[in-house]
Amino acid sequence: MANITIENVSMKFELDDSEVTALTGINLKLNDGDFVSIIGPSGCGKSTLIDIIAGLKKPSQGKVLVENKEVTKPGSDFGIVFQDYSLFPWMSAYENLYFAIEHTNKKLSKEEIKRKSKKYLDTVGLSKFADKFPRTLSGGMRQRLAIARMFAIKPKAFLMDEPFGALDALNKVYMQDLLVYLWTRGDKRETTLYVTHDVDEALFFSDRIVVMTPSPGRIKEIINVDFPRPRCRVDIAKSAEYMSLRSKLISLLHDEMLESIAEQEKHLRDLK
Secondary structure (H helix, E strand, O other): OOOOOEEEEEEEEEEEEEEEEEEEEEEEEOOOOOOOEEOOOOOOOOHHHHHHHHOOOOOOEEEEEEEEOOOOOOOOOOEEEEEEOOOOOOOOOOHHHHHHHHHHHHOOOOOHHHHHHHHHHHHHHOOHOOOOHHHEEEOHHHHHHHHHHHHOOOOOEEEEOOOOOOOOOHHHHHHHHHHHHHOOOOOOOOOOEEEEHHHHHHHHHHHHHEEEOOOOEEEEEEEEEOOOOOOHHHHHOOOOHHHHHHHHHHHHHHHHHHHHHHHHHHHHHHHO
């Protein structure tokens, strides 16, 4: 659980002897226990922002603070789940969990690490697959393992970059429900920043939704989502408020898509 502050973050890259601005002037505050989703066109810098917050990339300008301490390198403050699972392929499901817990909880005994590893495998329904390697698991199972690892290491906050984007519809709904179950079952909820392209997913998860513009990415609008928790996706989807928010998000994203296409066409004309 943590407060995260993003202060005036911009990011520029060198590409083919030219400078590309990926992000510009990002200011955002996540309070303790917030679930905030980021949604926007492809290439608007959503994943780059996740990398900066995690300390994997250094911003060209600005800074990220966790509990008022600046992030300058990767560390144990964050549990991260990417779309590509990010599991160690040479380790079994059990070993992936054991390794993560062992290296982020130095004070735990071997027996405690074993117990915790087995507990989280059981929580996500993978006890029978403890000895299996990631390549032998389905996409949904691998992502369940990645989610279990994230919760098991007890970080201050979660960073999730389209973790369910590659799953089929049924597995996606199952994983969404599993994530909500794990996130809400304790006394305290981890601060979470979640990147998605899915409007319904953002509405189901979020306290706030950050809508990004096309590259260079900036925050266009922040939308509050006030549905009470726990949430039933069927019930909230029937509400007038849900339909209104959904329509607003789709409209905002459609406007940004048209703007992005216009910018690309202008760039192509300038090259001629």
